[in-house]
Amino acid sequence: MTGQRALITGGSRGVGAAVAARLAAAGLTIAVHCRSDIAAAEGVVAGLPGSGHIVVSGDIGDPEQVETFVGEAVSGLGGLDVLVNNAAIHTDQPIASTSYEQWRAGWRRVIDVNVHGTANVTWCFVDHLRTRPEGPDGGRIINVGSRGAYRGEPNAPAYGASKAAVHSMAQSLAVSLAPYGIGVAAVAPGFIRTDMAGPMLAGPAGDGIRAQSPFGRVAEPDDVASAVAWLALPGSLWASGAVIDLNGASYLR
Numbered sequence: 001m002t003g004q005r006a007l008i009t010g011g012s013r014g015v016g017a018a019v020a021a022r023l024a025a026a027g028l029t030i031a032v033h034c035r036s037d038i039a040a041a042e043g044v045v046a047g048l049p050g051s052g053h054i055v056v057s058g059d060i061g062d063p064e065q066v067e068t069f070v071g072e073a074v075s076g077l078g079g080l081d082v083l084v085n086n087a088a089i090h091t092d093q094p095i096a097s098t099s100y101e102q103w104r105a106g107w108r109r110v111i112d113v114n115v116h117g118t119a120n121v122t123w124c125f126v127d128h129l130r131t132r133p134e135g136p137d138g139g140r141i142i143n144v145g146s147r148g149a150y151r152g153e154p155n156a157p158a159y160g161a162s163k164a165a166v167h168s169m170a171q172s173l174a175v176s177l178a179p180y181g182i183g184v185a186a187v188a189p190g191f192i193r194t195d196m197a198g199p200m201l202a203g204p205a206g207d208g209i210r211a212q213s214p215f216g217r218v219a220e221p222d223d224v225a226s227a228v229a230w231l232a233l234p235g236s237l238w239a240s241g242a243v244i245d246l247n248g249a250s251y252l253r
């Protein structure tokens, strides 16, 4: 994979940082993206094997910032081959205890970031693949979705809906981008031990969440990153269009 280049959104911690480590170990050069925590993203870059890795930043909920940081990743790495759409937000909004104003604002922000953000980063990446000198063949897109798209997110319905959209987006684009030689797939993880899930895992529901899996634990970030990295490798093209469950047998469908 030496010579291949990947942009990982939300690479400053959690799953994204683990994906960066996996892909750098496989020989790729990485653009580690974050929203605002540049110091954390620089820390991830400093720990990666190999050289030439960079940090880019911007809110994926803002279309102009997306265009800017994808352009910076392209110019900083001399082009891109792989996009991992990993950045997302999770907002608790139980319908029975949320005001109408909070409800509308929460849905708007979650859909702006998780759905429009993923779609816009993807458009900019595909535009780069289509116009780069070597052509688009060999490009890869991996969307990080969630088990919640299938099992439901009773306290975070906008998040669950956004992840169903991210899965569906990957499947639609797998069909429309196959003629360009671009593979597109998604993963649907259950709970992962990261900042996003930290408060729930540390709270009174933590033991129940760990017991959802017959392994008696939640995923470590690398449990998810190993599958995402495989999807970025050339041998995985036939997984294009798949949504791969990564939930430790906690939810079967």
Ligand SMILES: NC(=O)c1ccc[n+]([C@@H]2O[C@H](COP(=O)([O-])OP(=O)(O)OC[C@H]3O[C@@H](n4cnc5c(N)ncnc54)[C@H](OP(=O)(O)O)[C@@H]3O)[C@@H](O)[C@H]2O)c1
Residues within 6 Å of the ligand: 009, 010, 011, 012, 013, 014, 015, 016, 033, 034, 035, 036, 037, 038, 040, 058, 059, 060, 061, 085, 086, 087, 088, 089, 113, 144, 145, 146, 147, 188, 189, 190, 191, 192, 193, 194, 195, 196, 197
């Ligand atoms: N954790 C779980 O239990 C779980 C379960 C299923 C699926 N997932 C999915 O796995 C992926 C990674 O989750 P995680 O738990 O590793 O998340 P995390 O620890 O909360 O990290 C989120 C990352 O996304 C970035 N980010 C957040 N909002 C952003 C925005 N508006 N614009 C740009 N970047 C933004 C953050 O950047 P900053 O550091 O600058 O804030 C950070 O790098 C997400 O798609 C999530 O939905 C997580």
